[in-house]
Amino acid sequence: MSRPGKKSRRQPQQRAPQPEPQVVPAEVQPAWGDVPEPVLVLHQDVNQLHGHEVDERQLQLLVKDWRRGRATRNIWQALGDAYVALFSFAVIAAMLISSIARAQALAAECSTEGCTTARGLLPWAMLAGVLGLTLAAARVFGPVLASAAEGFWLMDAPLQRSKMLARRLWAIIVAALVIGALVGALTAALTGGSLMAVGAWALGTGLAAAGITAFAAAEQGAERIWLVRILQAVISLVGLVVLLAVVATASGWISLTVTDALAVELGFAVAGVGLLLCIGAGLIARARLSQIRRARLQSGGSLVAGMQGAMFAMDFGLMRDILVEREAVARGHVRPTRGRSTGLASLIWRDVQRLFRYPRPLVLYFASMVVPYAVQALGLGRLTVPISALVLMAALVPFFTTLRVLSRTRGLARTFPFSTSQLRTAASAVPAILAGIWGVAVTAAFVGVGGSSMLGNSPAQAAMWALITAFAGFLAGIRWVSAKSANYNTPMVATSMGAMPPGLMFNLIRGFDMVALMSLPAIVGWSPWISVVLGVIIFSFLRMGGIDQEELKAMQEENKRQAAEARASIRGEAPAKSTEKIKVTRTKREGTRR
Amino acid sequence: MASRDTVLKVTNLSKSYGPTTIVDNFNLEVREGEAVALTGRNGAGKSTVLRCLVGADRPTEGSVEVLGVKMSETNPEIRRNVATVIDDLDFFPDLSVVEHLDLLARAHGLDEADQLVDEVLEEVQLVPQSGQLPGTLSSGQRRRLALATAFVRPRRLLVLDEPEQRLDVEGVKWLGARLRAEKEKGLAIVMASHEPALVEALGCRIVELGGPRG
Numbered sequence: 001m002s003r004p005g006k007k008s009r010r011q012p013q014q015r016a017p018q019p020e021p022q023v024v025p026a027e028v029q030p031a032w033g034d035v036p037e038p039v040l041v042l043h044q045d046v047n048q049l050h051g052h053e054v055d056e057r058q059l060q061l062l063v064k065d066w067r068r069g070r071a072t073r074n075i076w077q078a079l080g081d082a083y084v085a086l087f088s089f090a091v092i093a094a095m096l097i098s099s100i101a102r103a104q105a106l107a108a109e110c111s112t113e114g115c116t117t118a119r120g121l122l123p124w125a126m127l128a129g130v131l132g133l134t135l136a137a138a139r140v141f142g143p144v145l146a147s148a149a150e151g152f153w154l155m156d157a158p159l160q161r162s163k164m165l166a167r168r169l170w171a172i173i174v175a176a177l178v179i180g181a182l183v184g185a186l187t188a189a190l191t192g193g194s195l196m197a198v199g200a201w202a203l204g205t206g207l208a209a210a211g212i213t214a215f216a217a218a219e220q221g222a223e224r225i226w227l228v229r230i231l232q233a234v235i236s237l238v239g240l241v242v243l244l245a246v247v248a249t250a251s252g253w254i255s256l257t258v259t260d261a262l263a264v265e266l267g268f269a270v271a272g273v274g275l276l277l278c279i280g281a282g283l284i285a286r287a288r289l290s291q292i293r294r295a296r297l298q299s300g301g302s303l304v305a306g307m308q309g310a311m312f313a314m315d316f317g318l319m320r321d322i323l324v325e326r327e328a329v330a331r332g333h334v335r336p337t338r339g340r341s342t343g344l345a346s347l348i349w350r351d352v353q354r355l356f357r358y359p360r361p362l363v364l365y366f367a368s369m370v371v372p373y374a375v376q377a378l379g380l381g382r383l384t385v386p387i388s389a390l391v392l393m394a395a396l397v398p399f400f401t402t403l404r405v406l407s408r409t410r411g412l413a414r415t416f417p418f419s420t421s422q423l424r425t426a427a428s429a430v431p432a433i434l435a436g437i438w439g440v441a442v443t444a445a446f447v448g449v450g451g452s453s454m455l456g457n458s459p460a461q462a463a464m465w466a467l468i469t470a471f472a473g474f475l476a477g478i479r480w481v482s483a484k485s486a487n488y489n490t491p492m493v494a495t496s497m498g499a500m501p502p503g504l505m506f507n508l509i510r511g512f513d514m515v516a517l518m519s520l521p522a523i524v525g526w527s528p529w530i531s532v533v534l535g536v537i538i539f540s541f542l543r544m545g546g547i548d549q550e551e552l553k554a555m556q557e558e559n560k561r562q563a564a565e566a567r568a569s570i571r572g573e574a575p576a577k578s579t580e581k582i583k584v585t586r587t588k589r590e591g592t593r594r
Numbered sequence: 595m596a597s598r599d600t601v602l603k604v605t606n607l608s609k610s611y612g613p614t615t616i617v618d619n620f621n622l623e624v625r626e627g628e629a630v631a632l633t634g635r636n637g638a639g640k641s642t643v644l645r646c647l648v649g650a651d652r653p654t655e656g657s658v659e660v661l662g663v664k665m666s667e668t669n670p671e672i673r674r675n676v677a678t679v680i681d682d683l684d685f686f687p688d689l690s691v692v693e694h695l696d697l698l699a700r701a702h703g704l705d706e707a708d709q710l711v712d713e714v715l716e717e718v719q720l721v722p723q724s725g726q727l728p729g730t731l732s733s734g735q736r737r738r739l740a741l742a743t744a745f746v747r748p749r750r751l752l753v754l755d756e757p758e759q760r761l762d763v764e765g766v767k768w769l770g771a772r773l774r775a776e777k778e779k780g781l782a783i784v785m786a787s788h789e790p791a792l793v794e795a796l797g798c799r800i801v802e803l804g805g806p807r808g
Contacts, residue, residue, distance in 0.1 A: 321687075328687040329729040336692045336725045338708060339700050346700035350689070358688065401688060410650060411682035414667060415743055416701050417674035 056163035059154070118250040118377045119191040120258030121242055123201045125374075126187040127208060127270065128239030130180050134209045135232040138216035139225065140323065143172050144285075144292060145300030155294045162289035165297075169217055169285055173210045173278065180209025188267075191378070194260050200267025208270055211277030218281045220296070221288020236363070243370045250377025314507040315485050317404065320397070344418060344426040351402055351430040361398035368395040369438060372445035372469070384446070385469050386519040392438060392473025393480060393511050396431045400481040403427035407482040407545070420545045428478055428543075435477075439470030464528045471535045472518035478542045480511035514538060598626040599661075601751050601782035602647065607656035609642050616642045620656070622784075622801065626750070629773065629783040631798035638804030640786035641680070644755050647784060648678045660751060674702070677749035679757055683740050685728035691715070691739055692724040695746045702747040711746060717772065718742045719765075734760045741769070745776075752776065754785035758792050770795030 137143070144165055146155065155161060184205025188198040212231075219228050248254045303326060310318035334357065340349040355362065372388040380387065406413045406423055416423060446466040447459045486507060492499035506513075517538065521530040604622040608615065617639040624630050632640040645651040647658055649667030658665035660672050667673075685694060695714060699707035715721050718738040723731060731739065737760045744752055752773075758766045770792050777783055777796060787793055793800065 325687050325729055328727045332727060332730045333725050334688075334690050334693075334727065336690045339693070339696045342700045342703045342705060342707075344701075346697060350693075350697055354688065401686065405684065405686050409682070409684035410667070411678070411680065412684050412686075414648065414650075414673060414678060415683075415698055415747070417670050417703075417747075418701070419670050420668045422670070 054157065054159040056159050059159065060164065060167070117256050117258045118246045118374075119193075120260070120263050121246045121249065121256070122191045122374075122378065123184065123187050123193070123197075123205070123263065123267070125239050125242040125246065126183065127201075127205050128235050128242060130183050130205055130209055131212050132232055132235045132239060134176055134180070134212050135216060135228055135235065138213055138220075139228050139232070140300075140326075141303060142220060142297065142300035143213055143217050144169050144220060144289065144297065145304060146294075146297040147301040147305065148298055151294050151298035151301065155297065160290065161292070162286070165289045165292070166286060169282075169289065172217070173213050173282060176213040177206045177210035177278075179206075181206030188263075193263060197260050197263045197267065200264045200271070204267040204270035204274065206271075207274030207278060209274070211274040211281060214278050214281035214285050217285035218288060221285055221291050223291070223293070223296075236367075240367050240370065243367070243374050247370060247373040247377050250374075313486055314504055316507070317408075317481060317483070317510075318485065321404070321408070324401075344422060347402060347416075347423075347426040348429045351399070351427070354401060355399075355430070358398075361395070364398075365395045365434060365438070368392055369441045372442040372466070373449075376445050376448070382523050382525075385465060385472070385522040386515050388442065389469050389472035389476060389515045389519060390512070392435065392470060393476035393515065395438075396435060396473060396477035397480060399431045399434060400427070400477055403431075403478065404481040407484075421543045424478075424482070424543050424545060428474075431477060432474055435470040435474035436467075438473070439467040442466050442469070461528060464532075465522060468518065468522070468528055468531045468535070472515050472531070475518065475535060475538050475542065476511040476514040478539075479514045482542065482545070483507070483510040598628070598780075600625050601628075601661060602784065603659045604643075604647065605657050605659075607643065607646055607653045607658065609639070609646055609651065610654045615654075617646075617803070620803075624751070624782045624784055626782055627777055627780045629777050629785070629796045629798040631793040631796070631800050632784070632786040632803055633788070633793070633800055634803035640803055641755050643803065644680055644753055644784070644786055648676060648680065648753050650680065650682060674748065675750040676753060677744040677747060677751070678753045679740050679744050680753065680755040683743070685736075685739070687727065687729055690725045690727055691720050691731070694728070694739065695742055698743055699746045704747070714742050714746045717745070717768070734762065734765070737761060738765065745772070749781060751782045751784070754783070754787075756786055756788060758787060758789040766792055767795075 145168075146165070150164075154164060181202040185198050185202035187205075188201035193201065215231070216228055219225065245254070245256065249256050303322065306322045307319050310316070310322060337353055337357075339346050339353070368388075368391045371391045372384055375384045375387050403424060406416075406427055413420070413423060418426070443463045443466040446462040446469070448462065483506075484503065486501040486504040488501050490501060493502050517534055518531050520526075521528065521534075600623055602622065602624040604620060607617060607620040607622075609617040620639075620643060622630065632643060634640055642651065646653045647665070649658075649665045649669075649672070660676055663669065663671055665672060689697065692711060692715060695711045696707055699710055704710060715724055718741060720735060720738055720742065723735055728736065728739065737757075741757060744754075757769055757773075761769060766789060773783060773785075773792075773796050783796070783798075785798075
């Protein structure tokens, strides 16, 4: 198959002369009364037609040409339309760089051997984190995938699937390389590493991520998942051990020496191993591409499609819902357990039972307790509050299942005989207890075990900051799971990127806004009581489900109507309707017929 | 009939979306042990009326009262007395069929939830699926689970939007028998339906919306 040029694509192609269709009456007599006799015009036997061998590469190029041919604007026009987004991106990037510089400066203030070693260990923890997340993403999406359309139209054709998918495999590996390298470089820069160390860790993390992606792809071809799961567990465990080592070293409990030169050597060593894995596993994955089932390829593709939909609405909660739903479908069945107690307590008990049925999120929850100690060990001072609260938020989100489902689904909430605030309070009880335990467990970090108190206050005040951090993480979790999605039914805001619902941009910062508010007093050195008061106010709002704009609007209209009626009665007129409606004409309108 | 309490009272209900009026000046009163079927062609406003009745939508004008209390979707008193099966019901992705029913019965304060749940499960023919998560149920089974949620809790008013949807013939027959039994026990029922057999089985008072069929 040859690739058609632009001209040939746009001009009608000459067809080979076709024989005149012959009308052949069907032999089967219809048995459906007045249904006309069918006329069969297809007389060619497809099996007898001469078929050419399919060139997969040409087929892909053809698809690419079609897509390009249907594009309504080029990349520069699209970028021109999105200049506001690009400008925002530039501002956020500048803020990020500024934060990195500030964190570096803060980290550099702590120049003890413990601090230096702890900083040297942090890229290892980040490496483990990146590899763990890469494996998780690879397992969920494929990593090799195909869209539903590709699965239906192409995968069924007599072509070599491996040739169709090869470029996709390499693209995924390269993407893992680039993203891993960026994260590695960022971590090394944040911990005050030299330029050489930054380069070494960028290369190391990038190649390791690429290697692990290739490994997951090779396992996908072999229809295996257990090896990937084991590797993921081992990597997560290594990450936790490294994080504990960061704390222990900085506190002087153990002695390790990680100099900048050693960090560079280790970074290159990781890069070497990653490269070998990348090449070896990549070649195996390439060889096994044809063995991947179409259903497996399409399931990843449909997941990406769902994620894209949620991404357009910037609804990360919805993205998580899709993943949770998919996991539930994959699990399919559970051993049912009867509930306990009655009333609101039954909801709380069900959340407790969930902890035993789905204990995996507890691993992240317990691991998050190390974070304040590690942040303190790195000498990041007042940033401990927001950083730890954000990590706690992420760790608590899986425990908010009841709240998430009840805030998303009004129909389900309506079946329970409780007010919104009662439901929300009950659905937040278990996460609140977990946050409380977390606050107590990390108090030692805030008091300054193994070093000075990071907030420079009395132990009592430091302990209070620990609890405030837990409170901030808890509130951020509630906000993240229960914030309303952007409402496309409301009047849109005109932007250069087109019409947008007003709440769309706020979706990005949900949860983060609560952490920022609660951490502000810690960062600027105000009394912790300000955070406590802020937290109580925020909680009372979140408990009510925020301000119901529709309810406010209805109340406003009701007040207007009453005022109009009152004015009319003073003037001695009959009350008039406040608004005139345009009615739909129907054949015969009757309100109620009995 | 006159001695029976009024459960639902709808007065001059109108609902508009922008300039389009879907329901205009609709009135309805339903007493205990009475079943009302809203009928009419697609787009006549049946679902809109039902959504207003349960508080899922706010009427543009008019009022809805349940047992003398002004309708508010979030009022616990109303939630305690009104069971609904309309299209906005979803499920917890991680709880099995039986756990949904058990949780709902307990939330409504029923101490003897186990036996009730077992009976309802058997009646909606979901015993084999009791341990299944909702994501793996067929559309018909999901419908049965939705209906089961209405029967596993106390109720004085039942609001159903095309409950026969996605049910097989046997299922529709069961639903007719179940609703008739509920009606005889004094439950007030309001439903929208396109199934004449179900409406007839229930002995409903018929309210046709949007004028008679052409």
